[in-house]
Amino acid sequence: MAGIVVVFDFDKTIIECDSDNWVVDELGATDLFNQLLPTMPWNSLMDRMMKELHSQGKTIEDIVEVLKRTPIHPRVVPAIKAAHALGCDLKIVSDANLFFIETILKHLGLEEFFSEINTNPSYVDEQGRLRISPHHDFIKCSHGCSLCPPNMCKGVVIEERIQTSLSSEGKKKLIYLGDGSGDYCPSLKLKEGDFVMPRKNFPLFDLICKDPLLIKADIHEWTDGEELEHILLNLINTIAMEENAQFISAADCKLQTMSAHEALPQALPVRQ
Known part of the structure; x- marks a missing residue:
């Protein structure tokens, strides 16, 4: 199973909401967020919102408490733990930010199961913002x-x-799970033999459905955490069985070759 890498989006894939919106809404800053949204890129807006919340007296502890309440389907955590237990290398690629993701993963007891988190950097400055x-x-x-x-x-x-690390480490299969339009580009990068799991009736699924032939990977849609768990673990087990069958087939071929050599008549000694 060491040959399988599972890449998760975070918002609306691991958790049931957008973590940025969740924090803004729960801390009562939705109106300001909507007012500023047309004026700057989303990522820059979130940095600005953290400044505004800080100026209103909201602390890092307030943000952490909100993040601990983030909704998640009850089958997602067992799915992640099972995939890790089966030997998969788990990674996150998300347009959220590192503080939000790490805080939620720590609260769920999942931080040790991911080898890599690719997301927007974040830190707490000297003012506590x-x-x-x-x-x-x-x-x-x-x-x-x-x-x-x-x-x-x-x-x-x-x-x-x-994918570069897959080649250098000899890993073969990549499974990508996502929901949003930002997950479409990476889905296009997947190769034959890889798998993409778009969340049904979300933007990624809709984009794929417009022209499925653009996707080289096998497509397996899911609707909720229960289906995510079922489909993901089935894919992992299917890949494992195929790899085992190939290994057994190669071993049988080697044994047959050895047997064929043993069956050859002994060479006669050459008279001197």
């Missing part, structure tokens, strides 16, 4: 992808980071 930065510094240069927001192209992460 959460700062959120773009994954890609679009002020200096563009990532060049018209499908993705300026701060992050998940396709670049899949292609340049994860």
